[in-house]
Amino acid sequence: MPSDGTPVYSGRCYCGAVRLHVTGPPQSVAYCHCSDCRRWTGAPVGAFVAVAPAQLRVSPPLGAPFSAVPGVDRWRCDRCGSPIAARFDYLPDQIYLPIGVMDQADALPPALHCHSASQLSWLHLTDGLPRNDGSGRDMLNDPMP
Numbered sequence: 001m002p003s004d005g006t007p008v009y010s011g012r013c014y015c016g017a018v019r020l021h022v023t024g025p026p027q028s029v030a031y032c033h034c035s036d037c038r039r040w041t042g043a044p045v046g047a048f049v050a051v052a053p054a055q056l057r058v059s060p061p062l063g064a065p066f067s068a069v070p071g072v073d074r075w076r077c078d079r080c081g082s083p084i085a086a087r088f089d090y091l092p093d094q095i096y097l098p099i100g101v102m103d104q105a106d107a108l109p110p111a112l113h114c115h116s117a118s119q120l121s122w123l124h125l126t127d128g129l130p131r132n133d134g135s136g137r138d139m140l141n142d143p144m145p
Ligand SMILES: [Zn+2]
Pocket: 013, 014, 015, 016, 017, 018, 077, 078, 079, 080, 081, 082
């Protein structure tokens, strides 16, 4: 944390070729149970840290995204294939970082579940957090305090 008290978060891909640097608190942290995020992350549920583009520095800078679905851009490490970042047209001015690549993941607890109707039947998360059967865009577009 710099002397002015601004929190700083860091992250990296599996091989370390891509480094992430986030300045300031994230806009939101959320689970996403949708099948796209599940497949992209390879995990039973995705969890993401949302930051403003101005908060994020990526080295080397993000190249061309991969887009399998209109309105959704996803980036991964060209070397090891780790998911690195995603962007959704319906969530403007936000970049979503998979929480597992963050060095401080333990200090970034999710605050809600998105697409919870798609949650795997054997996955039990009794955390009492708000659940949104859809994208949760209303809550995600209204950054948490
Ligand atoms: Zn890598």
